[in-house]
Amino acid sequence: MAITPPATDPLAPLRTRGYVVLLVLSALLGVPLAAGAFGFLQLTEHMQTWLYTSWPQALGYRSAPLWWPVPFLAAAGIVVALIIRYLPGNGGHEPSEGFKVQGVSGGWDLPGILLAAVVSIGIGAVIGPEAPLVALGGGAAALVLRALKRDADEKTVAVAGAAGSFAAISTLFGSPLAGAFLLMEASGLGGSDLQIVLLPGLLAAGIGALIFVGLGSWTGLGTLSLTIQNPPHATSPTVAEFGWALVLGVGCALLGLLIKRCAQLLRRPVAASTRTRLLLTPAIGVAVAGLAAAYAQGSGHALTDVLFSGQTGLSPLVGSSAAYSVGALVLLLACKGLAYCLSMAAFRGGPVFPSLYLGAAAGLLLSHVAGLSTAAGAAMGIGALSAALLGLPMTSVLLVTLLLGRTGVTVMPLVIVAVLVSHVLSVRFAAPRTATSVPSAAPRT
Known part of the structure; x- marks a missing residue:
């Protein structure tokens, strides 16, 4: 054939x-x-x-x-x-x-x-x-x-x-x-x-x-899809929210850069030899467990917020965002972000779902401290950080719409701006550095 x-x-x-x-x-x-x-x-x-x-x-x-x-x-x-x-x-x-x-x-x-x-x-x-x-x-x-x-x-x-x-x-x-x-x-x-x-x-x-x-x-088990149940209500975007879209786009581009560079740097010693892989991979597993414990101890929330991909945790996070204080969200971003870096350096799987979860947490954090609506913050965070980490801007916008349904459609203009800013900056950050030529000194006469 x-x-x-x-x-x-x-x-x-x-x-x-x-x-x-x-x-x-x-x-x-x-x-x-x-x-x-x-x-x-x-x-x-x-x-x-x-x-x-x-x-x-x-x-x-x-x-x-x-x-x-x-x-x-x-x-x-x-x-x-x-x-x-x-x-x-x-x-x-x-x-x-x-x-x-x-x-x-x-x-x-x-x-x-x-x-x-x-x-x-x-x-x-x-x-x-x-x-x-x-x-x-x-x-x-x-x-x-x-x-x-x-x-x-x-x-x-x-x-x-x-x-x-x-x-x-x-x-x-x-x-x-x-x-x-x-x-x-x-x-x-x-x-x-x-x-x-x-x-x-x-x-x-x-x-x-x-x-x-x-x-x-x-x-009776369900399909385990990522669709967010009962997403927060969204209102029409405001001029101020377009400003926050720029802020989230820049912030997520920087956060994505930090996560990728950290994971790639950690991977080098892990993959250096069989001995280092056998020693460092379980050590990284223990470090991930320690980060989950630190988050649970400091926030009062379950340690499983840090563990796992976030596939089943994204909907509860967005749906019960009022239960997460500013401090808890900061700790969640720090601990899960580090655990994400460590896991990508040593374990096997995909990078998509943790990026969506961390993006939602970043958007929810900004909505707490800036008065941004929960729906707009979560949607822009999901789109912007997934664009930064995956390099797929069109998919990032589509995912927000499909995950949040009507809410995603309402805030789509904000998501597009945040994704565009994040993707352009991420591409710029990832550009290979070219060596600058140093002019040779003029010969002495």
């Missing part, structure tokens, strides 16, 4: 029989891949609940004591370090490099990617599930295609892998459209190539969304 016949028409592959077969295969693959993604998300969610709620309560604690995460995150660090060192695939891509859509993972890479992600996300590292799901969905789809058609060309395999990735994250962000948009912007595809990849991807995502909803209803 091939979709690349020799032709000058860039859309010629869409008219081939192989492309029709690929569309059918994408629809069929959407079912098991979405079911697998659903199982992955439920597994990590239940691991978190059992470790930090059910088990402590079974031992007689009202909630997990401050020391509780230390042994689990230390053990997780050891396991993840061993997976990265000894299993193929390096445990998945480095989250400190940002969200990137890379080539299709090989079949032997998938077990290591799966295990590293389950241990990292399920036990409490501040890391998200989106990057492993993209790799696992794409790799599994490509593996199936190669098994069914050994002579499939690389472009066909790549399109099938993209469709698998679409299916795997079809409703992770509350809508299959958000996941599809994320992958399209991150891949940098355009023109006819985008059309060729988009159709199988959207088809697989649509089928995957149906499977997510069906399994959530049938099992």
Whole structure:
């Protein structure tokens, strides 16, 4: 099966029989891949609940004591370090490099990617599930295609892998459209190539969304999507709020720069050798646990606010923002931000969800001290910090709209300004420095 016949028409592959077969295969693959993604998300969610709620309560604690995460995150660090060192695939891509859509993972890479992600996300590292799901969905789809058609060309395999990735994250962000948009912007595809990849991807995502909803209803477990329930009411933007959009855009660009540089600097000693990885990864796990304990002790809120990706914590944070004082939000930003840096340097997962959570916390903090509305502050913070950390401005604006619904539509002009400022400054900060030439001294006569 091939979709690349020799032709000058860039859309010629869409008219081939192989492309029709690929569309059918994408629809069929959407079912098991979405079911697998659903199982992955439920597994990590239940691991978190059992470790930090059910088990402590079974031992007689009202909630997990401050020391509780230390042994689990230390053990997780050891396991993840061993997976990265000894299993193929390096445990998945480095989250400190940002969200990137890379080539299709090989079949032997998938077990290591799966295990590293389950241990990292399920036990409490501040890391998200989106990057492993993209790799696992794409790799599994490509593996199936190669098994069914050994002579499939690389472009066909790549399109099938993209469709698998679409299916795997079809409703992770509350809508299959958000996941599809994320992958399209991150891949940098355009023109006819985008059309060729988009159709199988959207088809697989649509089928995957149906499977997510069906399994959530049938099992009673829900779909674990990121949609914020009962978002705060928003009013029409004011001139003053446009000024605060500029402030948030600049602040989130600086915060994003700090987080990325910190994670990349910490990654260097971790990845220097097998010995340093085996020593530093569990040490980083203990440090993340310590930050969670410090936050809980200082704020009176649960240590799980710092742990985990923030996927299930974003809606309670925004919905009950009045329960968080200025001091608690400052401490949350400091502790979760540091834990995020540490986790990206050593564990495996994706960078998206913690950026959304931290952005919401930053916006809520500004709304407390400046009189900015809760809805506008949270929305602008989510968009601006995700743009700074992911480098995907269009996706950042779309995510705010889908997460907050009508509230997001109302404050969209503010979000666009904050995202634009944050993205432009982030790109400027990331520009490689060119050495300035020093004029040579004039020869003496």
